[in-house]
Amino acid sequence: MxxxxxxxxxxxxxxxxxxxxxxxxxxxxxxxxxxxxxxxxxxxxxxxxxxxxxxxxLVGGYSPKKGDMVIGRISSISSMGWRVNFGWAYDAGLSVRDCFDRFIEKDEDLTKYYNYGDYIITLITNIMGNKIIDISMKGTGLRKLGPGRILKICPAKVPRVIGKQGSMIQMIKEYTNCRLLVGQNGFIWLSGNNIEDELLAIKVIKKIEDESHISGLTDRIKEYLEGEVGIKNGL
Amino acid sequence: MGYEKRYDGRKFDELRPMSARIGVVPNSSGSAIFQMGKTVAIAAVYAPKLLFPQFLQDDEKGVLRCEYNLMSFSGSGERVRPGPSRRSKEISMVTEKALLPVLNLKEYSNCAVDVYIELIQTDAGTRCAGICAASLALADAGIPMNDLISAVAIGRIENKIALDVTKKEEDYENGMADIAIAYSLRLNKITLLQSDGDLGRDELQDAIKLAKIGCEKIRDVQIKALKAKFEVIKDE
Structure with a gap:
């Protein structure tokens, strides 16, 4: 048939x-x-x-997938490692073994590596029944995030913020001089040279989130950024 | 003298004007507003949340929890006492059971899916408006579902079967029976059937037939509301 x-x-x-x-x-x-x-x-x-x-x-929250790079917050510390919250109901477990190659003493103070409330960019390595989630810090670009701002957007809009082959995020970086990291879970870390730059980047990301379904997004955002940057430079 | 002409001039198989919109509560995972005549329901979904106390958790699937509430100013004049009542608890329970058959909560093991339904203005048919709004809110929250649920209230007024009754009709002196029906149209399943008042077998069958016609129209409004937010994507 x-x-x-x-x-x-x-x-x-x-x-x-x-x-x-x-x-x-x-x-x-x-x-x-x-x-x-x-x-x-x-x-x-x-x-x-x-x-x-x-x-x-087009809608909905984040559900963890193996191999996703996510931004999370350290929510608790035990002797074996850390628990990391990244917007899902369960916290993920980060074991000491998955962080460092060198030997860590058993009674070492783990807060000097990652403390409560620190944000990290990390990789989901394994999921068992949605409840037990393992993450790892071994990989390129996986690290503790320095001073900056954390922004939360709808996870379904993440591909739009990144753009085709990273075109959108590259454009934001160029115009605002901010450093940006986007997690698959909709958490965005950004850090700029001054507050104005950071606020502009936040404004642009919110604009992308609101208008992501309207055609000609890249051109519109480019126009908007040019206008905003022009005002700042007194043009 | 029977009930020949409806108070608001509608036909007996005519619904009140409807409107629906999704994404009205920005803080929630998903939300919707559904209006049917003067009855307005807002539903907001918060999911997934870890479920406590722990003995309520289910290892295999998530637990749906609904809460139906009339706002204190929602009635026509008299203040509705805030907080849960016998009536609102019962309606919360039937709402839950009306929505569950189409939901797939396997992804949310040990978690709760909370649905809060608030009625900001009421003119009969509140549980039906609540179910319609909740079904839209669940779709907006991205909860996997088999179908949408549409619901409508039917009234038997003297010898006539009327679709989508108002409060004035519900208070009709003699020979009034009202039936709330929720339908999953694709599965062709009734997920809620409540009736109040004397009702014959044939009348009930007629009422169910009429409800199906009403639900088809409600479903169109629901589908339109879901698609409206993303209409423009198609042009790209």
Whole structure:
């Protein structure tokens, strides 16, 4: 039996919408099969690539995935390591072993490495049943974050803030002279030379979050940044 | 003399004007406002949260908790006593049971999914408006769901079956029965059926038929509200 597609590529679909009929199509992320039908379980954009369908959610919180780089906050310390909160219901465990190559004494004071309330950028290495999450600090760019601001945005908007091949984030960095790090969980760390730069960067990121679904985003943000930077330089 | 003409001039199978919007409570994970005539419900979802006390936790799936509340100024004149009452607790429970069949909470093991429904203005059909709003808010929060739930109140006024009754009709002196029905239209399942008053077998069947027609129209409004926020993406 030949399958039939009931939607177009890049269409906004709602939970419970039938996407395709027949066994020719395969369910990807956020899609379930019920009998012969493929059904979306989330509000999002549908992506059709040959026979595989998937729904990219437009709303919702962050759910941890293996291999994600996230920004988290140290929430508690034990003798074995740290607990890190990154916006999910459960805190992730960071063991001492996954931080340093050198030997750490058993009774060493761990607060001198990462203290309560410190923000770190880290990698999710393993997830067991959504409850036990292991993270690691071994990898390029994984470190404790220095003085700066933490901003929280909707995790579904993270790809928009980063842009195609990092074009959007590169543009913000150029115009505002801020250092920026975006975690997959929607936490953004930013640090600039002065307060005005940082506030401008925050304003721009909020603007991207609000207008991410309107076409011509990159051009609009560029225009906005040029205008703002022009005012600052007295042009 | 029977009830021939409705107080507000609607047809017997006509709904009150509806409107819906999502993303009205910025602090929540997902939220929605649903209006049906003069009845206005706001629902906000907070999820996932670790569930305490711990003995309530379920290792296999999340726990849905609903709270239905009438605001003290919501009625027509008399102040509604704030806080939970017997009535609001019951409606919270039936709301929970009406929504659960379409939700998939496997991702949220040991967690709670909290849904708060606040009625800011009431004119009958509050539990139905609450369920419609909650279903939109859950979709906005990105909770995996099989289908949307639509709900409507039906009234039997003397010998007539009327769709989406108002408070004035609900207070009709003799021969009034009202039925609240929640539908999952894709699954063709009734998830809530409550009735109050004397009702015959045939009348109930007629009421369910009418409810399905009403729910189809409500579902269209819900779908429109969900898509409205992201309409522009399609043009890109």
């Amino acid at each position: 030949a399958g039939r597609l009931l939607i177009e590529d890049k269409e906004v679909v709602i939970p419970g919408q039938e996407l395709a009929e027949g066994m020719d199509y395969l369910p990807g992320g956020n899609i379930i099969r019920e009998g012969e039908k493929l059904i979306s379980v989330k509000l999002g954009l549908v992506n059709v690539s040959n026979r595989l369908l998937k729904v990219i959610p």
